[in-house]
Amino acid sequence: MLVSEINTLTEEISSLVEKYGAGRQSLLPILQEIQIRYGHISDVAQQEIARLLDIHPVEVYGVTTFYSFLNTTKRAKYNIRLCKTISCDLTNKDGIARALERELGIKFGEISSDEKYSLAYVSCLGMCDQGPAMLINNQVYSKLTPRKVVEILDQIKGR
Amino acid sequence: MSDNAYKDRIPVSQQALVIENNEPEKIGGTINIEINGTPYKVPFGMTILESCKMHNIHIPTLCFHEDLCIAGVCRICLVEVEGMRTLQASCAYPITQSIKIHTSSEKVRKARRHILDLMISDHYGECYSCNRNNNCELQKLAKEYGVDFYRYGHVQEPFYEVDKSSYSVVRDMNKCILCRRCVRTCIDLQEVGALDAVNRGYDTKITTFLDKPLAEVICINCGQCINRCPTGALRANDPSDEIWEAIDNPQKHVVIQTAPSPRAAIGEEFGLPAGTSLTNELNTALKMIGFDKVFDTNFTADLTIMEEGTELLLRLKSALVDKDPNVKLPQFTSCSPGWVKYIEHFYPEYLDHLSTAKSPQQMFGAVIKTFYAQEENIDPANIVSVALMPCSAKKFECNRPEMDSSGFKDVDYGLTTRELAQMIKEAGIYLPELSKSKFDEPFGEASGAGLIFGATGGVMEAALRTAYELVTGRPVPFENLEVLPCRGMEGVRQASVHLENVKPEWSFLEGVDLNFMIAHGTANAEKVMEALRRGELNDIHFIEVMACPGGCIGGGGQPIPTSLEIRKKRAEAIYKEDEGLPIRKSHENPHVQYIYEKFLTDGPCGHLSHKLLHTGYVKRGSYIA
Incomplete structure (x- = not known):
């Protein structure tokens, strides 16, 4: 990272620490804001947060890796998360998974080479009555069919 | 719907446990409980695990350790509390009501087995x-x-x-x-x-x-x-294979220096109770294993006192006489390699406060491959220098690139107490029954001051015994040389010694209160450093820090398990041995006097000792690249 980038990051984290307080209880909200702004929480950001909250970097790393929606590495532009829990599974999750893999040309857990799409399973999205469900960034798509998946992806690709 | 009606609809298994409280709810009182059908009285707020331990009822534990906070993650200490739906982790259950506990019911046994x-x-x-x-x-x-x-x-x-x-x-x-x-x-x-x-x-x-x-x-x-x-x-990181290889190689002259702490603890590896000192038996065992010479690290501990003590007096002189604003006080001890790396990482701006004197291990390494090689006429390239230490950080220390002032790697291997015990067993030796033998010349004798380096406060006590006498000409004013304020297991200790009627050459110290502090465990060191940063320690002159709780006797290379009780016993063993030694002050050690006469002729902190016995530090910082 460039020094100027690190400085902006530090400033940003400092203002977040000011906003939420300098205790360890502020860790999660700070992580969430950094995640929203940068799409991931870099190792520099993790160490800066640790320093400003007076905790150890490895504790920040432990929390970041605990939550699926906090990332330590750069993510794709569109993060596609398919619900893998039982009610979605019963409503043809596997068919949706195959359609996604075929359309995007990547497997689950992978990122496309142009860093545009990533594919991952998640635990319950809370859409059990409308399964199968998936999440693209913050948008929920429910009652999916393979055909619907193709349409959604076409829409995104057209953007 | 009334509250009660709603309660009735909750399945029995989900209902909250309600026990009629027939005991006063207060900390400091006692409470009647029942364990496995037998009534007991236990202090209010005590955990189930502690209560059972108190009454000799065994509960298995795994994540529980008495030095650490409660975690309750392993679940092996589960017990049944009558009326509660699930089994409870006994280590994390404070007793606040009269409960009935079962520690080995079928449910408990099966759950533990499954876990x-x-x-x-x-x-x-x-x-x-x-x-x-x-x-x-x-x-x-x-x-x-x-x-x-x-x-x-x-x-x-x-x-x-x-x-x-x-x-x-x-x-x-x-x-x-x-x-x-x-x-x-x-x-x-x-x-x-x-x-x-x-x-x-x-x-x-x-x-x-x-x-x-x-x-x-x-x-x-x-x-x-x-x-x-x-x-x-x-x-x-176990180097015993390499050491065996050196021992088996007739061309190599293998010497070992033994630190004070391993000898107070190695007995535990052979089934003896903690606090059994086996100094002389250990010497015999090391010779039997095949080490050519066995030396006492206490000798260089004495040397450390001379160097570090002189450094402190020099710093005091420039602060009090020359009024030098750049002199760094308080001075920190530098014997503990864990502490040295801690300050390099977390407080690099205070590295100038750290004494430049090497640790006893590294001093000995440098002396063995120079002075000893010269005296005995051995090519230092053929010397393999091993250090028996209670410490895992010593392994890192001897591999620091700057530790080659003898022209060779000063100390080749750091060996821990546990690893040596293993080597002794491998050689077919039962340590406790061996005959006694002394350390080898030319460093055959060491003082009790060097010996107590092993316990927290020991370096300070040893330094005071020498510095006080050097300055005033009288022994340190404590009965039987036991500087009691230095001893104990409290995390941070502070005391002072008043200097009076000093010798003419130290007149600037007349009436000065020598303030010192002792910390052990780096969490306590952090407290000291933060106080220093806040400017609260400006009147302190000397601070001893050891990275491990209890000092070296609780080091990372010592026999497992460890607890406060065990560490206290090991410390007692060291202090007891010190009491029985003829020489108990570093400057009175004849071998120390000899080495300053013969080899380090320009005295403590002189040119040659700066080259061989002092070192520098690296500003590491806490950023992980």
């Missing part, structure tokens, strides 16, 4: 190739609970690569059972924070920041995590 089976299903490792064989808490529990097959399977292939990057600590996460004792040790006890649990659920593992090799993150190599690991997941 063990689950742990073992994830635990790769064959016991006979594990360095904790026979001293493993998981193995012991498996035996206790009669594990005779792998109910949930067993890992056949290692899942993680063994991290051997560090000179000191080897991490084999395949054997980890996620009890988080190392995490609590590293974060709470030592305030270093090298390890934590990352990921979630089945993927959870204990690792470093960004999963980096241990050598690349901030680790002070203190090895306290090793001492508290219940399995073989953490161990010290």
Whole structure:
């Protein structure tokens, strides 16, 4: 990272620490804001947060890796998360998974080479009555069919 | 609908436990409980585990360690509390009501067995190739609970690569059972924070920041995590194969220096109670193993006192007489390599406060390959210098690139107490029954001041015995030379000695109160450093810090297990041995006088001692690249 980038990051984290307080209880909200702004929480950001909250970097790393929606590495532009829990599974999750893999040309857990799409399973999205469900960034798509998946992806690709 | 009607609709199993409170709810009172049908009285707020221990009822534990905070993660200490739906972790259940507890009902036994089976299903490792064989808490529990097959399977292939990057600590996460004792040790006890649990659920593992090799993150190599690991997941980097090879090579002259702490603890590896001193038996054993010479590190501990003490007096002189604003006081001791690395990482701006004197181990290394080689007419290239230490950080220290002032690697191998005990067993020797023998010349004798380096406060006490006498010409004003304010197990201690009627050459110290502080465990060191940063310690002159709780006797290379009780006993053993020694002050050691006469002719902190016995430090900082 460039020094100027690190400085902006530090400033940003400092203002977040000011906003939420300098205790360890502020860790999660700070992580969430950094995640929203940068799409991931870099190792520099993790160490800066640790320093400003007076905790150890490895504790920040432990929390970041605990939550699926906090990332330590750069993510794709569109993060596609398919619900893998039982009610979605019963409503043809596997068919949706195959359609996604075929359309995007990547497997689950992978990122496309142009860093545009990533594919991952998640635990319950809370859409059990409308399964199968998936999440693209913050948008929920429910009652999916393979055909619907193709349409959604076409829409995104057209953007 | 009334409250009660609603309550009736909750299934019985989900209803909250209500026990009629017939006891006064206050801390300090007692409470009547029933364990396995027998009534007992226990203090209000005491945990079930402690209460059972108090009444000699055994409850197995794994993640529980008396030095650490409660975690309640392993669930092996489950007990049944009558009226509660689920089993309760006894280590994390404070008793506040009169409850009835069952510690070995069918439900409890079965649950514990299943928990063990689950742990073992994830635990790769064959016991006979594990360095904790026979001293493993998981193995012991498996035996206790009669594990005779792998109910949930067993890992056949290692899942993680063994991290051997560090000179000191080897991490084999395949054997980890996620009890988080190392995490609590590293974060709470030592305030270093090298390890934590990352990921979630089945993927959870204990690792470093960004999963980096241990050598690349901030680790002070203190090895306290090793001492508290219940399995073989953490161990010290064992050089005994290389040492055997050197011993078996007739061309090599293998010398060993033994630190004061291992001799007070090695008996534990042979089944003796803690606090049994085996100094002279150990000398015999080392000779039997095949070491050519056995030296006493206490000799260079005496030398350290001369160098470090002189450095302190010089600093005081420039502060009080020359009024030099750049002189750094308080001066910190530099004997503990864990502490040195701690300050290099976390407080690099205070490195100038650290005494430049090397640790006794490195001083001896430099002296052996120069003075000793010269006296005995041995080519230093053929000398293999081994250091028996209670410490895993000493392994890192002897591998520091700057530690080659003799022209060679000053100390070739750092060996821990545990590893030496293993070598002794391998040689077919039963240590406690050996005859006694003395240390070898030319460093045959050492003072009791050097000996007490092993316990927290020891360096300070030794320094005071010498410095006070040097300045005033009288022995330090404590009965039997026991500087009691230095002793004890309190985390941070502070005291002062008043200097009066000093010798004319030290007249600037007339009437001065020499203020000193002692801290052990780097969490306590952090408190001291923060106080220093706030400017609260400006009147302190000398601070002793040891990285490990209890000092070297609680070091990361000492026999496992460890507890406050054990550390106290080891310290007692050291102090007792000091009491019986003819020489108890560093400057009275004839060998120290001899080496200043013959070799280091320009005296303490002179030119040659600066070259051989002093060192510099690296500003490491706490950023992990």
